[in-house]
Every structure is written in structure tokens, then in C-alpha cells.
Amino acid sequence: MGLLLENAKAFVTGGGISVGRACVELFMKEGAQVAFLDIREDRTKAVMQATGALGYVADIADRAAVFAAVNDAAAKMGGLTVLVNVASVMEGGRVVDTTEAQLDRMFAVNVKGYYWATQAVVPHMLKAGKGSLVQFGSVAATHPGWGESYGIVKASQLALAYQCAMEYAPTIRSNAIICGWIEDSPASRLLQTIPEIIAPIMADHPMHRAATSAELANVCLFLASDMSSSINGETIVADGGQTRTQGNLNALMQKMGPLFAANPDLVAKNMRNLAAVTPDELMG
Ligand SMILES: NC(=O)c1ccc[n+]([C@@H]2O[C@H](COP(=O)([O-])OP(=O)(O)OC[C@H]3O[C@@H](n4cnc5c(N)ncnc54)[C@H](O)[C@@H]3O)[C@@H](O)[C@H]2O)c1
Secondary structure, three states: OOOOOOOOEEEEEOOOOHHHHHHHHHHHHOOOEEEEEEOOHHHHHHHHHHHOOEEEEOOOOOHHHHHHHHHHHHHHHOOOOEEEEOOOOOOOOOOOOOOHHHHHHHHHHHHHHHHHHHHHHHHHHHHHOOEEEEEEOOHHHOOOOOOOOOHHHHHHHHHHHHHHHHHHOOOEEEEEEEEOOEOOOHHHHHHHOOHHHHHHHHHHOOOOOOEOHHHHHHHHHHHHOHHHOOOOOOEEEEOOOHHHOHHHHHHHHHHHHHHHHHOOOHHHHHHHHHHOOOHHHHHO
16 A cells, blocks of 8 residues: 555644644655644744644634635645644633633634634635545543533534535545543643542543554544545544543542642643643653
8 A cells, every 4th residue: 555645735733742743744754745833833843843844833713824824835735635623722620610711712722713724724625626624622522521611612623523524525524533631742741740630540541541642643644544535524532442431530520620629729830831841842
């Protein structure tokens, strides 16, 4: 078998780290031309330098900036045939605790941002006569953990995948992926630094471990490539069986709430630490 993405022209949002970066690297290895965007300039530069992919520093919530990046990439690469939306933010907590500003930001990035990138890329796919849209979601959409208001916006990404599956097939296939914890992502490091939380959850997890970005990029590759040519309007659950174990979710619900309630500064403190994590530390 030849390369899986020979002649493909891919655009990845959130390509600066973890799953997004792993997609950029893997898609190039499989023969695609690849462009990506990320809000972080340092991460964007690091990935451009390491891979030679075309990078754009942009906020996915900014419709004009997304269209500018997508159209420029299509002009430089001679079209677009693959979109993987990964750029995401997780803010807020329980429904009663989440502020309007936090909710607005989650909608701006996770709902409208995914929508803008899709809206910008679809015309290029229609012009190319083929395409694969991949929306990267979360098990929070279907199996919420304690204080995970973010599941509300992650659920909308699945609806976007299904909507496009109806509107643009057979030219374009449109699917989603939901995953559980990602071992090498800043967001899940927050919890991995707290053994009281991670130990009981991983004990109950069928695989006893989270997925790596590289493993999840493989699932994106499958959906992006013709290997999945009969799959449209589907969600692949790549969580190692996490959502099949009620015990795991119980551990989350029982351990996270009281722990955070007893340590109100814990999340804020860890978030500040994570903001300082460099791409090299995570991906090196
Ligand atoms: N981390 C987890 O354990 C986990 C669990 C389930 C699902 N997910 C999902 O997996 C995907 C990757 O998660 P992650 O935790 O590695 O993500 P992340 O927080 O590391 O963000 C991914 C990239 O998106 C970029 N980004 C953030 N906001 C952006 C914006 N407004 N515009 C452009 N780029 C932006 C970040 O700079 C980062 O490089 C996300 O869609 C997330 O919702 C993550």
C-alpha cells in the first residue's frame, strides 16, 4: 500500500501541540501537504520549524482570521481536501459556577471556531471534488465528569459533524472522534499531577492508561484517508473503553468534587503551571 494521504491537502486547527501537532506530523509523513493554525505563536513556530508545514497564528474564534488562513493555505497548496478541527478551550466548572465570560469563550472557540473553519474549508473541498471533515470532540459530550460544563460545547461539535455529513455527501465525508484523557496534553496534566484523582480513575480504566496524541492522530488519519471511505456521519470513540466502565465515572464524580471544593486554589494554581509548559517539554 502507498502513502495514505498521497495528494491530500490538509488543514489542522490547534496544530501547535498534542493531537493537533501529531496530526500535522503524521499527515506529512503519509504524503499530504499540511497547513495548520494555532493561537500560540511559540507553538506555531516550533511546529513549522520541526515539520516544514505551513503555519498560521490565529484565534479560531476570529472568523476573518480563520478564513484568511484557510484561503491562503488553499492558494499556496492548490486546494484543500482534509480538515481536522482540534483547537479547543476548557473553562468554567459546574453549571452554577461557570461565568458568562467563560461560557462565551467556550462557545466562541469550540462551537463557532469549529464552525468557521468548516465553513471556510468546505468550498475548497467541493471545488476539489472530495473531502474529509474530522471534528475532534471529547467523551465529556456524552459522559460528563464533575464540573465539566465544557461537555455542552463539545457535544455541539458532534452535531456539526452530522450536519455536514447530510449536507455535503457524497463529495465530502464528515465524522467526529471523541477521546478520553490524553496523556501528553497540558489539560490532562492538570489531573495527572494529582495522584489522589488519577490513581482510582486509572485503576478502573480498562486500559489503565490514557491515550497518547500519536494514537489519536492515527484515528484522525483513518478518517482523513480513503481507508474510511464508507464512513460518514459517525463518531469514533477512541477512549480505550473509558466510557464503558461506570466505576471510572463514579471515581471522577466522587473524587474530583470534594477535592476541588476543599482546595479552591488547586485548579487555578495548576492552570498557571500549565500555561508555562513549553512544546518541547510536552512533545520532546
Ligand atoms: N486533554 C484531554 O485529556 C482531552 C480529553 C478529551 C478531549 N480532548 C480534546 O482533544 C483535543 C486536544 O486537546 P488538548 O487538551 O491537547 O488541547 P490543548 O488545550 O492543548 O489545545 C490544543 C491546541 O489548540 C490551541 N488553541 C487553543 N485555543 C485556541 C484558539 N482559540 N485558536 C487557535 N488555537 C487554539 C492551543 O494553543 C493548543 O496548541 C481538544 O479538542 C480537546 O477538547 C482533550
